[in-house]
Amino acid sequence: MRLTGYLLTFAGALCATAAQADEITGERDGEALVYRVGGFDSVGLGIPASVDIRVGPDWSVRASGPANALAELRVERDGRSLQLRPRNGWRNTNASLARQVRVIITMPQLASASIGGSGRMAVDRVTGESLRASVGGSGSLALGTVAVDNLAVSIGGSGEVTAAGRAAQLTVKNSGSGRFAAPDLRASGATVSAAGSGQVRAVVDGPATVSLAGSGMVDLGRGAKCTVRRAGSGRVICGS
Missing domain, CATH: 2.160.20.120 (Pectate Lyase C-like)
Structure with missing residues (x-):
């Protein structure tokens, strides 16, 4: 019960924050999607994908995977935070597809x-x-x-x-x-x-x-x- 409550609280916070966040639309680059976004120093992952964060001089966000898997991903900028969320809500996420998504993020700090x-x-x-x-x-x-x-x-x-x-x-x-x-x-x-x-x-x-x-x-x-x-x-x- 404690874990269930924790996850429900976390999911509720994600939904509440999502209403205030700005979605970043990905641009197709071959089989990947590139997201033109910068100025963030925090990353939140709310989808069962794999994320690699690398320190670099500038910001870049690139997601790869099958097209139907990338369709599960929603990328948002919320203040100084980059949020990777399930597009259709965590209850309706196809976890097996989401696990095929890999996101590479480069950021200064x-x-x-x-x-x-x-x-x-x-x-x-x-x-x-x-x-x-x-x-x-x-x-x-x-x-x-x-x-x-x-x-x-x-x-x-x-x-x-x-x-x-x-x-x-x-x-x-x-x-x-x-x-x-x-x-x-x-x-x-x-x-x-x-x-x-x-x-x-x-x-x-x-x-x-x-x-x-x-x-x-x-x-x-x-x-x-x-x-x-x-x-x-x-x-x-x-x-x-």
Whole structure:
């Protein structure tokens, strides 16, 4: 019930936002569609497609796949956010077709990446002050090389976020059975909240606050100096 409510809330937010967003019409380029849009620093994925985000000097958005699969995709600009949504609403999406869509996005800076549903997103590298990463549902988000002051990760459902690199401060909220798998991510400090059977793994070289409820697992490595609040059968690994 909690996951269903989460997904319904997420879908409702998508619909409400869609009414305020501007659709970007794709231009045919061979078998692909090119979307002339720029000025965004956030990407949201609400369709079970695959998205690759690359850092570059300018913006570009290119979608490829069979024509009937591309017909499932709606691209919108909402403020500074690029949204990839199901054209006919998430209830009427042909998931098998949508999975054949691949979108390649180039952008100078990424501040926020979010997935609602079962989509897949991969980011080559992120630098800057902060990054917000969220997955709701069974989707997967892979952060290649991170170098930020603040990394905030939110997982609701059975999805997964992976990351490598460095963050001065790491904040993770895992409220389902999903995983934050980042054994190659080092942080100077962390705040972790986990409820359910999910897992959180990273390397923290400094103070960390951990709140764990349920049967999940939090592993912050031997260098973490943790303050722990725990309820349930879950496990916290900190320090030597």
